[in-house]
Amino acid sequence: MKKLLSTLLCLSAITGIIPLNSSAVSEPIYIENGADSWSETVISGDINDDGKLNIADAVIFQQCITNNYTTDDDSELDRAKLDINFDGFFDVFDITLMRQFVIHPETAPVQKWSIDTIKTDELENEGFSLSKYGEIFTTYADYQRAIEIFNAFGCKNLAEVLEKNQYDEQFFEENDLIIQPLTQERGNGIFYNITGIGKFNDVKIDDENISDVVLLGLCSEYKQDMGLYPITNTSMVAQVTIPKSQCSTDDVVSCLPSEFFEPDRTSYSYTSPDGEKELYITQQSFLFAGDINLYLKNPDGSFTYLTYLSTDDGCQPFSDKGEWSVDEEGNNVFSDGEYYSITWKQDGVVLDHLIDCNEWESAFVSFDGENIERDYYEK
Secondary structure (H helix, E strand, C coil): CHHHHHHCCCHHHCCCCCCCCCCCCCCCECCCCCCCEEEEEEECCCCCCCCCCCHHHHHHHHHHHCCCCCCCCCCHHHHHCCCCCCCCCCCHHHHHHHHHHHHCHHHCCEEEEEEEECCHHHHCCCCCHHHCCCEEECCHHHHHHHHHHHHHCCCHHHHHHHHCCCCCHHHHHHEEEEEEEEEEEECCCCCEEEEEEEEECCEEECCEEECCEEEEEEEECCCCCHHHCCEEEEEEEEEEEEECCCCCCCCCEEEEEEECCCCCEEEEEEECCCCCCEEEEEEEEECCEEEEEEEEECCCCCEEEEEEECCCCCCCCCCCCCEEEECCCCCEEEECCCCEEEEECCCEEEEEEEEECCEEEEEEEECCCCCEEEEEEEC
16 A cells, blocks of 8 residues: 555656666776664755755745746655645645744754664564554553563564654654654665655545545665665664644544655676676666666676666566577577577677567677677567
């Protein structure tokens, strides 16, 4: 259900479908680990995301109301930032609040976010409901009881994560606490960023209309091609503090932290017959676009980008399936016999792969990335 809700809002957040520039060979790409803990504060009314609430936000807000302002990414998620009072609309009532917050910024509602990595086995206990659904705590007593349960199930690291913020009774008089488990497929550490927060009316889920849905959006944020990061399936837990004035416990779906949908990205490595070269291919396809990127993996673990390969909707031809053979010229060939083949030559490789239907691309790529020749044919 969460992914269906996410899809309504995240099309503009999808990255990686535009091929990288192949005009020059890149410098080696080093894949760094993320932090084990991450936190950020979001101020209602901070439309330009500069961490402050001031007259600049009020000017933008006024322009939005009069339809005299557009953003580079004019998505529904951007518009949700204008809904300061969380009633599902942006109107004169939000203008009134904006003016109040500009004069007294300390009165603006603040959402506090944090994410911590935890031991994987702590979320694998079948009797532990948080591993699937998450929780919303509205009272201090419920919060304390949850920590007792976490400890009882042997989830001591998770209990420590919740306790480190030292929530007290006064906190729960003004705020709700949302706890949501996350599983990050790739990378060591945390690679998430906040994409937005807002209330949406009349959302349709599984052919059922549900009103008053508050979405808290997270999206993967990798510095490099996501496919270059190792598959780790890292377990982590997100905590979101949201003022009670913004998140009504009477809503059908009160608050739903939602990891934004991102198309699956696969990656495969292919080692030359002499074991001295390793090609690394990442591929992704979504809707009417896709991309395949080709890298050379260096001995120190870094990657050098070589080029992109042509692709079309729904086509991800490369896999770990294949067999070795020798062609008429004596070159070693690794191929699955149906979707792709890699012919190893002394100075580079020839990659033949299916683009879509009957169209194929044959690309010669030298190991230094400076010589690239392409041809297209039907098979």
